[in-house]
Amino acid sequence: MSDLFARHRAVMPNWLALYYNEPIEIVGGKGNRVVDASGKSYLDFFAGILTNMIGYDVPEVREAVERQLATGVVHTSTVYLLRGQVELAEKIARLSGIENAKVFFTNSGTEANETALLLATYARRSDQVLAMRQSYHGRSFGAISVTSNRSWKNNSLSPLNVHFLHGADRHLTQFRGLSDADYIAACVDDLRHVLATSVGGDVAALIAEPIQGVGGFSMAPDGLFAAYKEVLDAEGVLFISDEVQTGWGRTGSAFFGIQNHGVTPDMMTFAKGLGNGFAVGGVVARGDLMDGPHAAGLATFGGNPISMAAANATLDYVLDHDLQANAARTGALIIDGLRHAAPRLPIVGDVRGKGLMFAVELVDPATGAPSPAIAARFMEETKKAGLLAGKGGLYGNVLRMAPPLTLTQDEAAEGLGIIVNALETVNAEVTS
Numbered sequence: 001m002s003d004l005f006a007r008h009r010a011v012m013p014n015w016l017a018l019y020y021n022e023p024i025e026i027v028g029g030k031g032n033r034v035v036d037a038s039g040k041s042y043l044d045f046f047a048g049i050l051t052n053m054i055g056y057d058v059p060e061v062r063e064a065v066e067r068q069l070a071t072g073v074v075h076t077s078t079v080y081l082l083r084g085q086v087e088l089a090e091k092i093a094r095l096s097g098i099e100n101a102k103v104f105f106t107n108s109g110t111e112a113n114e115t116a117l118l119l120a121t122y123a124r125r126s127d128q129v130l131a132m133r134q135s136y137h138g139r140s141f142g143a144i145s146v147t148s149n150r151s152w153k154n155n156s157l158s159p160l161n162v163h164f165l166h167g168a169d170r171h172l173t174q175f176r177g178l179s180d181a182d183y184i185a186a187c188v189d190d191l192r193h194v195l196a197t198s199v200g201g202d203v204a205a206l207i208a209e210p211i212q213g214v215g216g217f218s219m220a221p222d223g224l225f226a227a228y229k230e231v232l233d234a235e236g237v238l239f240i241s242d243e244v245q246t247g248w249g250r251t252g253s254a255f256f257g258i259q260n261h262g263v264t265p266d267m268m269t270f271a272k273g274l275g276n277g278f279a280v281g282g283v284v285a286r287g288d289l290m291d292g293p294h295a296a297g298l299a300t301f302g303g304n305p306i307s308m309a310a311a312n313a314t315l316d317y318v319l320d321h322d323l324q325a326n327a328a329r330t331g332a333l334i335i336d337g338l339r340h341a342a343p344r345l346p347i348v349g350d351v352r353g354k355g356l357m358f359a360v361e362l363v364d365p366a367t368g369a370p371s372p373a374i375a376a377r378f379m380e381e382t383k384k385a386g387l388l389a390g391k392g393g394l395y396g397n398v399l400r401m402a403p404p405l406t407l408t409q410d411e412a413a414e415g416l417g418i419i420v421n422a423l424e425t426v427n428a429e430v431t432s
Contacts, residue, residue: 216393249324252355
């Protein structure tokens with residue numbers, strides 16, 4: 001055990017998970033690669049959990065932050081005008097497509113989801129909320145209550161009355177083999193049944209991830225949320241799209257994940273990649289919802305001048321370089337390559353994804369059961385080969401990867417080669 005690892009274990013909580021048998025310390029980065037304390041270089045296919053969205057040491061972001069630092073103003077709080085906040089809010093409001101949109105900035109996705117839930121429950125005068133099975137929305141009290149993954153829930157106490165819906169669980173026996181249309185119809189029937197049997201009076205909102213992050217990049221078929229929204233609109237139920245991981249063009253086929261369903265939600269939450277490593281989150285919502293609460297509010301650190309400088313520069317970079325199109329091109333190269341390799345690898349249960357958000361589900365080749373152990377072995381093999389990947393899924397057996405949106409075609413091909421080679425190595429070990 002390294003000295004730093006031992007010190008970490010002594011003073012950090014046991015539930016703060018670390019990857020790898022021998023965890024690494026990242027000490028440098030440029031482009032889409034990082035370097036650890038031993039000097040080993042890695043192609044980064046996890047981007048700090050989808051947060052280093054345009055890579056490392058990006059001059060446009062660094063220079064924007066340095067210009068703000070040079071003013072001597074790192075913080076003022078929201079009781080003063082913040083030009084960077086206003087400028088970024090204008091961009092996000094325009095991009096969201098939400099009517100009369102207003103924006104509130106926070107420090108994280110957890111805070112953003114808490115804010116959206118507060119706005120919805122206030123507007124609807126109800127503590128009843130719908131969420132999706134296998135979801136993850138953060139680690140705070142309210143966010144955990146709308147999280148549907150036992151590995152990430154610490155208690156059953158909740159400030160909300162929550163009911164969970166189907167939509168990203170086609171592996172279940174009752175849905176296996178259904179077409180997209182039939183699965184959507186079954187899920188909508190279930191939603192109607194929940195509203196008829198499980199709730200009392202008005203429901204505040206449905207909160208949903210267009211692609212489930214911690215859930216292992218499981219996703220509803222395109223069109224499900226449009227079908228859900230027809231039912232919700234008839235009941236007056238608000239729709240919150242959690243875009244913390246799916247926003248800013250990552251799916252390639254849409255700028256926000258929910259747009260793949262042809263839906264404009266009442267609110268969207270965002271965080272992670274927008275600041276390219278600087279802490280920023282927020283909510284963009286209909287103006288009447290955002291203006292609704294009667295009590296005063298502020299964010300001491302949310303939307304501070306430094307994070308706004310970074311976020312404005314990052315969003316401008318994404319738009320100016322059309323990184324959504326790049327995500328579509330490079331993501332297709334990787335996903336198509338993985339799907340081509342999968343049939344000869346019995347440990348691969350599924351390959352799924354959109355754009356630069358893709359996953360490989362690993363299973364016991366003899367039983368088809370989820371295999372966290374095989375996933376852990378894969379992680380060690382890709383680490384050895386110089387690629388950083390992520391892990392997740394309801395059963396901890398899914399390799400989830402989301403490289404920076406600046407990934408080049410050559411880097412995509414390189415990463416695909418490492419992944420396939422690692423799968424081949426692990427597959428040979430397991431099946432021999």
